[in-house]
Amino acid sequence: MSLTLEFDGAVATLTIDRPDKRNAMSFQMWSALPGLLDKVEADDALRVLVVRGTTHFSAGADISEFTTLRREPDDARRYNAAVHAGERAIATLTKPVIAAVTGVCVGGGCEIAVACDIRIAADDARFGITPAKLGIVYNAVSTKRLVDVVGPAWASQLLLSADLVDAATALRIGLVNELHPAADVFARATALAATIASRSQVSVRGSKKIISRITEGLHDEDEAVHALYEDSVNSDDYAEGVAAFLDKRSPQF
Structure with missing residues (x-):
């Protein structure tokens, strides 16, 4: 499935683990997210969730599936529903969620990061939301959340240009909370998670x-x-x- 859920005391870690695809999210992975988040929600011992990738956070939805699982309009609607349900499962979790972002965080990967409450990022990470390169209209709920995070002007630039921005820009516009060297990102995210879990x-x-x-x-x-x-x-x-x-x-x- 390429998603793993691990527990360490009060902190759960969800890892996107598909390095050969730069952690691109498959339909199966999107579909699995609600069930995994339900496990975190149901376990009273868990207080905070950290979402991370491996070298990269996520390059977004797996484009190779667009010619198979998203070929026809009905297929595209079913695929989009799975993406939306996965994003909503993260955004509506009653427990705090921290994204630990390294490498690329693009498209659906950025959608996952924005669904989290807090984003800790590598100082060489790159961010972008790219439906304008694919002829896709970005989901309204996710668009609203992006506007809430960075404001309408930067949401417009990110969505309309589909350009990637560097980590310094992401910090300046409020897309991320903190920047650290890539090797320190997960440690900082888990330390913050432990602090929140102790409150x-x-x-x-x-x-x-x-x-x-x-x-x-x-x-x-x-x-x-x-x-x-x-x-x-x-x-x-x-x-x-x-x-x-x-x-x-x-x-x-």
């Missing part, structure tokens, strides 16, 4: 929900938001956090 999960997941609501245009403090507040102040995490602060020690969540 109050009531706070982490509540914050992720509110951030998601804001990007969806929901800015009011409605009953759902008030419920998050209420759950937090009645949680064991809140009691531990206050006690640890008063005792001048690190909290154990």
Whole structure:
């Protein structure tokens, strides 16, 4: 299948492992993503997911399948549905997701990275979203997420030109959070994941929900938001956090 899911304490790592194709995503791989993400969602011991490639993050969808699995319009619609479901599985995971990006991060690979909450990248990585080279209209949900991340002007440049940008540009436009030497990217991503895993999960997941609501245009403090507040102040995490602060020690969540 060329996707592996591994666990180390509270951190799960999903690896795109198809180096002979620069980790291009096949239809089978896209189709497998929801099931793999369901495993992460269902395991209460897992608190953070890191998504990585091997040498490269991902060169996108496997173009060789376009003449077979995407030859006819109905086939293309089925393929696009699998891509969308895979991207949504990452973007809607209730637990934080960190992309550890090295090498090329293009097309569907960039779509996966943008679906993550945080992107840690190599200082020589390259990024691009290239449907304009293929006669494809980029999915509206993924386009919105790209606009949320980099703004409409840079989303326009990336989508309309289909040009690749370097890591320094990706950092400047907000496409990535941090840059590091390629050899250090996964270590930094897993260290950040461990830090997030050590924090109050009531706070982490509540914050992720509110951030998601804001990007969806929901800015009011409605009953759902008030419920998050209420759950937090009645949680064991809140009691531990206050006690640890008063005792001048690190909290154990």
